[in-house]
Amino acid sequence: MMARRERLLGPNNPTFYDDPVHFVRGEGVWLFDADGRRYLDAYNNVPHVGHCHPHVVEAISRQAGLLNTHSRYLHDNVLDYAERLTATFHRSLSTVLLTCTGSEANDVALRMARAITGKHGVIVTDFTYHGNTSAVMELATLIPREDGFSTHLRTIPAPDSYHLEPGEKDETDMAARVLAHLDAAISSLEEAGHGVSAIMLCPIFANEGFPDLPPGFLDRVAKRVRKAGGVVIADEVQPGFGRTGAAMWGHQYSGFTPDIVTMGKPMGNGHPIGGVVTTHDIMHAFRTKNVYFNTFGSNPVSCAAGLAVLDVIENENLIANAAEVGAYAKERLEKMAEKFGFLGDVRGAGLFFGAEIVHPGEQITADKKLAKKAVNLMRENGVIMGLLGRKENLFKIRPPMPFSKTNADHLFEVMDHVLSRL
Numbered sequence: 200m201m202a203r204r205e206r207l208l209g210p211n212n213p214t215f216y217d218d219p220v221h222f223v224r225g226e227g228v229w230l231f232d233a234d235g236r237r238y239l240d241a242y243n244n245v246p247h248v249g250h251c252h253p254h255v256v257e258a259i260s261r262q263a264g265l266l267n268t269h270s271r272y273l274h275d276n277v278l279d280y281a282e283r284l285t286a287t288f289h290r291s292l293s294t295v296l297l298t299c300t301g302s303e304a305n306d307v308a309l310r311m312a313r314a315i316t317g318k319h320g321v322i323v324t325d326f327t328y329h330g331n332t333s334a335v336m337e338l339a340t341l342i343p344r345e346d347g348f349s350t351h352l353r354t355i356p357a358p359d360s361y362h363l364e365p366g367e368k369d370e371t372d373m374a375a376r377v378l379a380h381l382d383a384a385i386s387s388l389e390e391a392g393h394g395v396s397a398i399m400l401c402p403i404f405a406n407e408g409f410p411d412l413p414p415g416f417l418d419r420v421a422k423r424v425r426k427a428g429g430v431v432i433a434d435e436v437q438p439g440f441g442r443t444g445a446a447m448w449g450h451q452y453s454g455f456t457p458d459i460v461t462m463g464k465p466m467g468n469g470h471p472i473g474g475v476v477t478t479h480d481i482m483h484a485f486r487t488k489n490v491y492f493n494t495f496g497s498n499p500v501s502c503a504a505g506l507a508v509l510d511v512i513e514n515e516n517l518i519a520n521a522a523e524v525g526a527y528a529k530e531r532l533e534k535m536a537e538k539f540g541f542l543g544d545v546r547g548a549g550l551f552f553g554a555e556i557v558h559p560g561e562q563i564t565a566d567k568k569l570a571k572k573a574v575n576l577m578r579e580n581g582v583i584m585g586l587l588g589r590k591e592n593l594f595k596i597r598p599p600m601p602f603s604k605t606n607a608d609h610l611f612e613v614m615d616h617v618l619s620r621l
């Protein structure tokens with residue numbers, strides 16, 4: 200199968216794990232491979248309300264059996280969805296543009312920022328990813344590139360509450376350093392004549408390794424960017440739709456209000472839908488200066504999927520579940536870190552958490568090799584999870600939202616067995 204894949208799909212198409220998995224079915228938090236073996240899914244956030252949730256499947260198939268067209272005809276679903284979605288935001292964020300992917304949403308957000316500010320400069324962290332269109336790939340600082348970055352891009356250090364710089368004693372010192380870099384990036388863009396159109400950031404810095412942040416940090420970031428005439432784009436592709444357990448959106452959890460919010464992955468529970476939510480003024484500036492049409496964006500079937508996901512989040516109390524099970528799981532992981540010396544910092548929020556794998560004794564030296572061995576062994580033992588962070592040594596545990604305490608117990612029983620073997 201791997202050879203066929205390479206022949207048909209070309210090289211450099213990575214799979215997870217030394218021994219790739221071939222799934223054929225999913226149900227709730229469970230995945231089943233071609234041999235009928237069951238795996239606990241502690242990784243996938245796209246099947247947000249659970250693999251193949253019957254309410255979402257039914258909504259998609261009902262609408263697909265009735266009508267699917269595009270946004271140039273009138274349809275209630277897109278308006279109903281826009282209303283339901285914007286009701287979850289601060290009242291200033293009242294308009295929606297739908298896309299098919301998170302990349303497209305971020306691409307449009309950059310164009311909106313340019314339309315409202317008339318400027319071009321963009322700021323991101325130095326270890327990030329916001330998607331794969333030409334414009335957003337230019338912001339993908341976590342992917343090494345030989346040709347350097349675009350002249351209108353400036354980076355600030357990705358916040359990291361664990362690997363502090365010499366002289367820093369906690370995340371407050373770390374945050375002060377990042378803010379100083381932000382001031383320098385703003386000055387540099389102004390001096391170069393680009394000006395600041397936007398900062399784009401994930402409100403929990405998920406790809407950067409979900410660091411602990413001091414309260415009010417992102418509000419201070421937003422104030423500086425706005426003072427320079429720019430806007431703040433919150434990429435909610437990962438923390439959105441209640442993942443942190445504290446609120447519907449990562450920026451609400453982190454305590455600031457962005458000007459533009461982008462979303463994707465969990466939005467349609469696997470059905471490809473993404474979107475941008477912004478203010479009336481920004482949407483107007485963008486729509487009057489640009490023509491934007493997306494054949495599949497905002498079609499009635501995608502909107503039916505989006506509406507059904509919102510129903511399930513509400514009806515099954517999934518945000519409260521993320522808070523309760525996430526807190527329970529983090530506590531268990533902390534206990535495990537007391538037992539195994541090579542488990543370092545444990546952090547995260549709601550159902551997005553993990554632990555650093557480090558060399559025992561020197562708590563801040565990453566052990567990527569051991570981390571990789573651990574996730575491969577977890578897979579061998581029927582639990583799906585991943586790694587992330589600059590040093591690829593951070594357990595990434597981010598299951599579908601109906602993950603229960605019983606599922607967490609299962610995860611940690613297997614983890615205890617695997618870590619004992621290591």
Ligand SMILES: Cc1ncc(COP(=O)(O)O)c(C=O)c1O
Nearest residue numbers: 300301302328329330434436463
């Ligand atoms: C933070 C973030 N933004 C945007 C994207 C792009 O989303 P998509 O793959 O749906 O285009 C990703 C994908 O991994 C992501 O992690």
